[in-house]
Amino acid sequence: MKRFLLIFFSTISMVWAEKPNPAQHLQPSVFAVTMVMIHDVVNPPAAARFYSYCLLGAQEFVSRNDSKIPSPTRLARDFKKPDLSSVQSYDYALAATYCILETGRLILPSGYMLEEDQKKLVEKWLAEGQPQPTIDAAIDAAQVMAKHVLAYALTDRYNQLSTRLRYRPVKGEGYWYPTPPGYIEAIEPHWKTIRPFMMDSCSQFAPKRPVTFSRDSSSNFYKLAYEVYQKGKTLNTDHRFIASYWDCNPFAINTSGHMMIGFKKISPGGHWMNITSIATTQAKLSFNRSVFVLALTAMTLHDAFISCWDEKYRSNRIRPETYIQQQIDKTWQPLLQTPPFPEYTSGHSVISTAVSEVLTYLLGDRFAFTDTTEVIFDLPTRSFQSFRQAAEEAAISRLYGGIHYRDAIEQGQEQGKAIGLFVIAKVKKAGVKSF
Incomplete structure (x- = not known):
């Protein structure tokens, strides 16, 4: 009898072990x-x-x-x-x-x-x-x-966006307008009208006002631009790689003579969604928890983009590429292609910081992981000791790439952190504790 029970329970254990996850x-x-x-x-x-x-x-x-x-x-x-x-x-x-x-x-x-x-x-x-x-x-x-x-x-x-008046760049000094090589029109200038999932409004986490535009070489704005200019001229191998790793530009265009060739890449949010998938798999979260973490990451990204885009088209600030070529060096080129929308605040900084705060709450502040997201784009894997470390690198990569001033990065991080903490408060209220 004991032998029979042993065989029976062994068989049941094998069935349970083989049950698909x-x-x-x-x-x-x-x-x-x-x-x-x-x-x-x-x-x-x-x-x-x-x-x-x-x-x-x-x-x-x-x-x-x-x-x-x-x-x-x-x-x-x-x-x-x-x-x-x-x-x-x-x-x-x-x-x-x-x-x-x-x-x-x-x-x-x-x-x-x-x-x-x-x-x-x-x-x-x-x-x-x-x-x-x-x-x-x-x-x-x-x-x-x-x-x-x-x-x-x-x-x-969302379906009302196409009915709005076509966006025209604001005339005057200090304002954004399309940049080479594609001179692409402004992307989603009315995105602030989209309904957030969790925020009360698009302007709930509006950042501090950006540094005032000036052509004066002694001004704070000129100094911000000059830092981008100098950094672009002195980039080391690591900085170049970091900039390229976090590029995540779906609009990338390469030129060859009169021909333009587009390259498809993952979006910044897509990169963080894949990091979230990697993390939930590595943490061996249950199916239920994995679904929730992914859904919450997506909604956090959505609200963070609404907040960021609200500010982008409010301040409508000129990109470093335009300013530096006008005021400092007309031959200067950024390492990365300038995205087709205003500069302040840095989208990478806002969304990366917001998501990293949420993931840190759910999975821990010392969650080391290896990011494989960019392998399909012929870039190697990259390891991080925490989500916050990855977010910090994503943010500063925009300075290395020559497409953001430092205040847009730092204020973007503050904006993102406020959004992340707001989301955490929401999920705490809903009874969700860290995993």
């Missing part, structure tokens, strides 16, 4: 969304918006099955609980994973590309032994949830 399909699903956005050359603020909606339904599925994970209704403004009464019993982890791809399919410009990823996901589930009826029920639930999320997304004023 739903989290193994989470990171690839988020990355599939990333790849479509790279294909579509989605701009940084819009990318954060798409990530948020793609993960919103997944978080709702998880919260319905785990009391420790708050529903998006407790964090996202105006989000209402979807009615899933029409759906039969379903596996919530399968539904949550499929919902990421289904929402992306519906909301992204080239969302149809995710149909192949959905097909492959179903094939993997079948290979793992998931019954077809279980898969079908999960897909049905995911489709209902995705439609609910899409209806919610349609109320955030």
Whole structure:
């Protein structure tokens, strides 16, 4: 009898050990969304918006099955609980994973590309032994949830952006206008009108006013510009690599004679979404917690971009490239291509600091990790001792790249930290403690 029980429990243990881990399909699903956005050359603020909606339904599925994970209704403004009464019993982890791809399919410009990823996901589930009826029920639930999320997304004023007057650069000294080589029009000048998920308003975390513009060589503004100029002329190998590593410019253009060649890259938010995926996998978080961390990262990015873009088009400050060529050295070129929007504050500084604060709260202030995000762009991996260290490097990389003044970086970090602490207070109130 004892021998029988031993064999029985050993067999059960083997079955439990072999049970598929739903989290193994989470990171690839988020990355599939990333790849479509790279294909579509989605701009940084819009990318954060798409990530948020793609993960919103997944978080709702998880919260319905785990009391420790708050529903998006407790964090996202105006989000209402979807009615899933029409759906039969379903596996919530399968539904949550499929919902990421289904929402992306519906909301992204080239969302149809995710149909192949959905097909492959179903094939993997079948290979793992998931019954077809279980898969079908999960897909049905995911489709209902995705439609609910899409209806919610349609109320955030995104579709009204195209109806607004075309943006024209402000005339006068000290203001931004398009830069070479593409002279691309201003990106998302009305982004402040988009509904935030957690912030009260776009201006809730408005930074200090930027240093006043001046052409006087003894002025503080001239000194800021001269620092960028000097740094650009004395960059060492490490600084060049750091600038390139955090470039994350979806608008990159290379010129060859009269020909312009565009290079598709990951967005700044996409880089941090991948870091979050790496961290949740390394920390061996449960599927439920991983979904929540990813969803919260996305919403933090979204709100941080709204806050940053509100300031960019309020101060409308001239880029270093323009000022330095006018006032210091007409032959000077920044290491990185100047992005097509005003300078103050630094977007990298705002969003990186905000997300690093949230991840630090959830996963710890000494969470060492190796970032593999840029490998697909032929850059090596890079290791960090903490999220804050990575955010610090992302911020200063913009000075090395010659595209931001120091005050835009430092005030951007202050702005981002305030947003991050605000998000942390929200999740604390919702009952979420560090993992």
